[in-house]
Amino acid sequence: xxxxxxxxxxxxxxxxxxxxxxxxxxxxxxxxxxxxxxxxxxxxxxxxxxxxxxxxxxxxxxxxxxxxxxxxxxxxxxxxxxxxxxxxxxxxxxxxxxxxxxxxxxxxxxxxxxxxxxxxxxxxxxxxxxxxxxxxxxxxxxxxxxxxxxxxxxxxxxxxxxxxxxxxxx
Numbered sequence: 157x158x159x160x161x162x163x164x165x166x167x168x169x170x171x172x173x174x175x176x177x178x179x180x181x182x183x184x185x186x187x188x189x190x191x192x193x194x195x196x197x198x199x200x201x202x203x204x205x206x207x208x209x210x211x212x213x214x215x216x217x218x219x220x221x222x223x224x225x226x227x228x229x230x231x232x233x234x235x236x237x238x239x240x241x242x243x244x245x246x247x248x249x250x251x252x253x254x255x256x257x258x259x260x261x262x263x264x265x266x267x268x269x270x271x272x273x274x275x276x277x278x279x280x281x282x283x284x285x286x287x288x289x290x291x292x293x294x295x296x297x298x299x300x301x302x303x304x305x306x307x308x309x310x311x312x313x314x315x316x317x318x319x320x321x322x323x324x325x326x
Contacts, residue, residue, distance in 0.1 A: 184216075184217055184218050184219065185216070185217065186214050186215070186216055186217075187214065187215055187216075187217050188212070188213070188214050188215070189203050189205075189210060189215065189224060190203075191203060191226045191228075193228060193231075193272060197230065197231045197233060197271045197272055198228040198229065198230060198231050198272070199228070199229060199231040199272055199273070199274040200226055200227070200228060201227045201228065201229040201274075202226075202227045203224065203225075203226050203227075204224065204225040204226075204227065205221065205222055205223075205224055206221075206222030206223070207222075210224075229311055229312075230311055230312030231271065231272045231273050231274060231311070231312070232273040232274070232275060232309035232310060232311065232312065232313050232314065232315065233269065233270065233271045233273065233313075233314045233315070234248060234269070234270045234273060234278075234280065234307060234309065234314075234315050234316075234317060235267070235268070235269045235270075235314060235315070235316050235317075236267070236268055236280070236316055236317040236318055236319060237262075237265075237266050237267045237268070237318060237319070238262050238266040238267075238268075238282045238319050238320070238321050239318050239319065239320050239321075240320060240321060242266075242284070242321065243261070243262040243263065243264060243266050244261075244262055244282045244283050244284050244285075244286075244321050245259055245260070245261055245262075245282070245283050245284075245285070245286035246259065246260050246261075246262055246268045246270070246280065246281070246282050246283075246319065247259050247279075247280070247281050247282075247283065247286070247300070248270055248273065248278050248279070248280050248307070249278060249279055249297055249300075250276055250277070250278055250279075251276075251277045251278060251279055251306070252277075253294050253297055253298065255274075255276075256274075257297075258270050258272075258273060259286065259288075262282065273309045274309070275309055275310055275311045276308075276309055277306065277307075277308055277309075278306075278307045278308075278309060279300070279301055279304035279305065279306060279307070280304060280305050280307045280317050280319060281300050281303055281304040281305065281319065281322060282319040282320065282321045282322060283321070283322050283324055284321055284322065284323045284324060285324060300322075303322050305317055305318075305319060
């Protein structure tokens with residue numbers, strides 16, 4: 157779990173209490189609370205400050221702030237293979253072009269697996285080369301949509317997809 161303030165990262169880690177709660181000492185001020193799930197096939201469905209959903213919002217924390225609760229739910233998995241060509245990079249990105257995208261290198265046998273995927277509608281595409289600096293641009297992602305395969309991810313489920321390797325100009 158990480159806390160980001162207007163001046164940069166301001167807290168992470170913490171002490172796990174016997175109740176399963178994680179305590180993080182932070183400086184009062186404006187923060188954005190993010191939850192990155194590193195173990196298990198889960199995603200952070202929501203982040204609550206008291207009873208208010210503060211997911212993807214900036215919040216003002218004070219010593220009197222209510223506890224933060226992070227709700228984890230079972231994530232989806234995408235498995236598949238690249239039909240032709242060599243191994244490559246597989247990208248999975250939201251059809252809305254907002255939120256988080258995922259990528260992985262296919263194995264030598266041209267199979268791949270992505271875990272920790274929140275439910276939603278995505279595009280999947282296999283590419284011969286991948287530069288994350290240019291691929292993060294919305295215009296670039298839109299240009300990939302006609303070559304991509306539509307994939308629906310359900311909570312806690314597994315989906316399979318066969319992809320063709322796409323060759324991008326340098």
